[in-house]
Amino acid sequence: xxxxxxxxxxxxxxxxxxxxxxxxxxxxxxxxxxxxxxxxxxxxxxxxxxxxxxxxxxxxxxxxxxxxxxxxxxxxxxxxxxxxxxxxxxxxxxxxxxxxxxxxxxxxxxxxxxxxxxxxxxxxxxxxxxxxxxxxxxxxxxxxxxxxxxxxxxxxxxxxxxxxxxxxxxxxxxxxxxxxxxxxxxxxxxxxxxxxxxxxxxxxxxxxxxxxxxxxxxxxxxxxxxxxxxxxxxxxxxxxxxxxxxxxxxxxxxxxxxxxxxxxxxxxxxxxxxxxxxxxxxxxxxxxxxxxxxxxxxxxxxxxxxxxxxxxxxxxxxxxxxxxxxxxxxxxxxxxxxxxxxxxxxxxxxxxxxxxxxxxxxxxxxxxxxxxxxxxxxxxxxxxxxxxxxxxxxxxxxxxxxxxxxxxxxxxxxxxxxxxxxxxxxxxxxxxxxxxxxxxxxxxxxxxxxxxxxxxxxxxxxxxxxxxxxxxxxxxxxxxxxxxxxxxxxxxxxxxxx
Ligand SMILES: *[C@@H]1O[C@H](CO)[C@@H](O)[C@H](O)[C@H]1NC(C)=O
Ligand SMILES: *[C@@H]1O[C@H](CO)[C@@H](O)[C@H](O)[C@H]1NC(C)=O
Ligand SMILES: *[C@@H]1O[C@H](CO)[C@@H](O)[C@H](O)[C@H]1NC(C)=O
Ligand SMILES: *[C@@H]1O[C@H](CO)[C@@H](O)[C@H](O)[C@H]1NC(C)=O
Ligand SMILES: *[C@@H]1O[C@H](CO)[C@@H](O)[C@H](O)[C@H]1NC(C)=O
Ligand SMILES: *[C@@H]1O[C@H](CO)[C@@H](O)[C@H](O)[C@H]1NC(C)=O
Ligand SMILES: *[C@@H]1O[C@H](CO)[C@@H](O)[C@H](O)[C@H]1NC(C)=O
Numbered sequence: 244x245x246x247x248x249x250x251x252x253x254x255x256x257x258x259x260x261x262x263x264x265x266x267x268x269x270x271x272x273x274x275x276x277x278x279x280x281x282x283x284x285x286x287x288x289x290x291x292x293x294x295x296x297x298x299x300x301x302x303x304x305x306x307x308x309x310x311x312x313x314x315x316x317x318x319x320x321x322x323x324x325x326x327x328x329x330x331x332x333x334x335x336x337x338x339x340x341x342x343x344x345x346x347x348x349x350x351x352x353x354x355x356x357x358x359x360x361x362x363x364x365x366x367x368x369x370x371x372x373x374x375x376x377x378x379x380x381x382x383x384x385x386x387x388x389x390x391x392x393x394x395x396x397x398x399x400x401x402x403x404x405x406x407x408x409x410x411x412x413x414x415x416x417x418x419x420x421x422x423x424x425x426x427x428x429x430x431x432x433x434x435x436x437x438x439x440x441x442x443x444x445x446x447x448x449x450x451x452x453x454x455x456x457x458x459x460x461x462x463x464x465x466x467x468x469x470x471x472x473x474x475x476x477x478x479x480x481x482x483x484x485x486x487x488x489x490x491x492x493x494x495x496x497x498x499x500x501x502x503x504x505x506x507x508x509x510x511x512x513x514x515x516x517x518x519x520x521x522x523x524x525x526x527x528x529x530x531x532x533x534x535x536x537x538x539x540x541x542x543x544x545x546x547x548x549x550x551x552x553x554x555x556x557x558x559x560x561x562x563x564x565x566x567x568x569x570x571x572x573x574x575x576x577x578x579x580x581x582x583x584x585x586x587x588x589x590x591x592x593x594x595x596x597x598x599x600x601x602x603x604x605x606x607x608x609x610x611x612x613x614x615x616x617x618x619x620x621x622x623x624x625x626x627x628x629x630x631x632x633x634x635x636x637x638x639x640x641x642x643x644x645x646x647x648x649x650x651x652x653x654x655x656x657x658x659x660x661x662x663x664x665x666x667x668x669x670x671x672x673x674x675x676x677x678x679x680x681x682x683x684x685x686x687x688x689x690x691x692x693x694x695x696x697x698x699x700x701x702x703x704x705x706x707x708x709x710x711x712x713x714x715x716x717x718x719x720x721x722x723x724x725x726x727x728x729x730x731x732x733x734x735x736x737x738x739x740x741x
Pocket of ligand 6: 614
């Protein structure tokens with residue numbers, strides 16, 4: 244069984260931190276014990292994060308069962324986020340993930356006045372539950388953080404409706420729920436009308452190729468009047484897909500423990516930073532999460548297991564590079580953040596690399612052409628600036644086009660499996676057989692193109708920001724920030740992991 248999960252190695256540190264902070268949490272006069280922890284936040288509530296606090300997590304609200312707490316979470320070395328943390332494992336089952344993370348070294352403030360607002364002393368509002376009218380904030384035993392009104396049963400706002408990278412027991416994942424995004428922001432789990440899909444996020448989310456797809460077995464994609472599916476983890480050890488409305492079950496993804504009838508454990512499903520979707524469970528007194536489901540079984544089938552232009556050799560757990568001009572082991576090339584299309588409609592400079600015995604693990608999800616020759620397959624890609632590669636199967640005549648930056652390919656011992664890949668040529672002053680005038684003109688043109696590319700990347704990022712804000716709807720205000728912040732957030736997530 245597969246062990247692991249984010250934050251787990253940090254258990255000891257965080258538990259200690261939680262204990263320290265817990266003792267600082269307001270208590271009833273003279274009272275002691277778990278029953279005295281803060282169980283709801285009322286209008287007028289304010290909590291201030293102490294700038295540069297040594298604790299990893301500063302809880303402000305507890306669930307009645309004492310298993311979950313909501314508070315300020317330190318992410319990486321310097322970022323601040325709001326999170327619901329599973330205290331025994333210190334794993335954040337939910338995070339607010341504002342577009343611009345807070346800064347741990349500054350005194351951020353959380354207030355509740357009908358809605359929750361996180362503010363930074365200098366930068367203003369980082370995150371809020373927009374348009375919510377509530378009387379109290381409570382944390383349910385399920386880990387659902389809820390803003391509620393006294394006279395209403397349904398919540399004004401709940402964290403279950405805006406997951407980060409994790410779903411927990413009884414949390415509905417519907418077509419209107421935003422996608423799960425891995426904490427490094429490179430992968431997403433999205434729900435279609437009758438399927439769920441794992442996708443890579445390129446160019447700031449404008450290109451999202453699918454690398455794993457599961458269609459609900461008993462759903463009927465051709466029946467337009469059939470309602471969409473939604474998914475939910477069941478305590479009995481499976482992820483069920485149901486039809487909205489009636490709740491008829493149309494598929495079951497069984498976990499390994501399903502046959503053991505292992506109930507009474509806490510379960511979660513997380514889109515991990517390697518792009519795999521895994522289910523884990525936690526038993527009382529456990530030391531670590533135990534994984535009992537993974538969507539992708541083989542390491543070589545993970546889309547980026549050997550990085551950009553990497554080649555994964557099955558069975559040997561070994562990575563190579565598609566071209567051996569640069570490096571013999573990963574990372575073979577830097578990740579690409581823009582395509583090869585120049586504003587003029589032409590293509591930026593690249594080198595074509597050919598390699599035999601390669602295939603793509605998720606080729607069924609790629610656009611393909613049939614009855615091709617290897618040359619035709621290569622040509623279909625070579626002239627198209629949005630294409631980064633083509634993989635040809637000489638036995639079947641199938642040609643698969645990679646219309647996103649080249650990631651990890653899989654080695655297959657078959658000479659008829661051929662690949663063609665574009666590698667961006669970095670601007671270099673050295674040009675053969677060119678007059679000085681042409682060289683100068685070319686250099687000038689490259690400069691212009693690089694400039695345009697950078698501008699394109701920036702506007703692409705802005706576009707992504709806007710899309711993301713739209714997706715978040717009225718629930719969260721996402722304040723745009725510089726690209727650097729996003730990057731540092733991604734990497735700080737990684738360092739939280741270790
Ligand atoms: C939450 O858990 C506590 C302790 O396990 C229990 O006493 C309480 O009834 C639970 N609350 C709900 C709403 O189930
Ligand atoms: C999940 O969906 C079911 C069926 O529609 C509903 O009964 C339940 O209240 C929902 N749970 C939450 C937490 O919204
Ligand atoms: C289509 O789906 C609706 C709703 O589930 C159902 O009532 C109807 O019988 C289905 N039609 C067919 C042709 O399967
Ligand atoms: C599974 O466990 C539950 C509660 O422990 C029990 O009621 C049920 O009968 C069990 N089912 C099977 C198939 O063993
Ligand atoms: C990599 O190097 C080996 C040996 O030097 C050579 O045979 C092979 O063709 C090279 N592959 C590529 C893609 O350049
Ligand atoms: C592929 O080519 C063969 C022979 O030229 C032809 O019979 C067949 O219909 C073609 N298939 C497709 C899908 O175009
Ligand atoms: C280039 O490739 C993209 C993606 O595969 C495709 O949508 C587009 O039509 C292609 N353009 C041309 C001119 O073939």
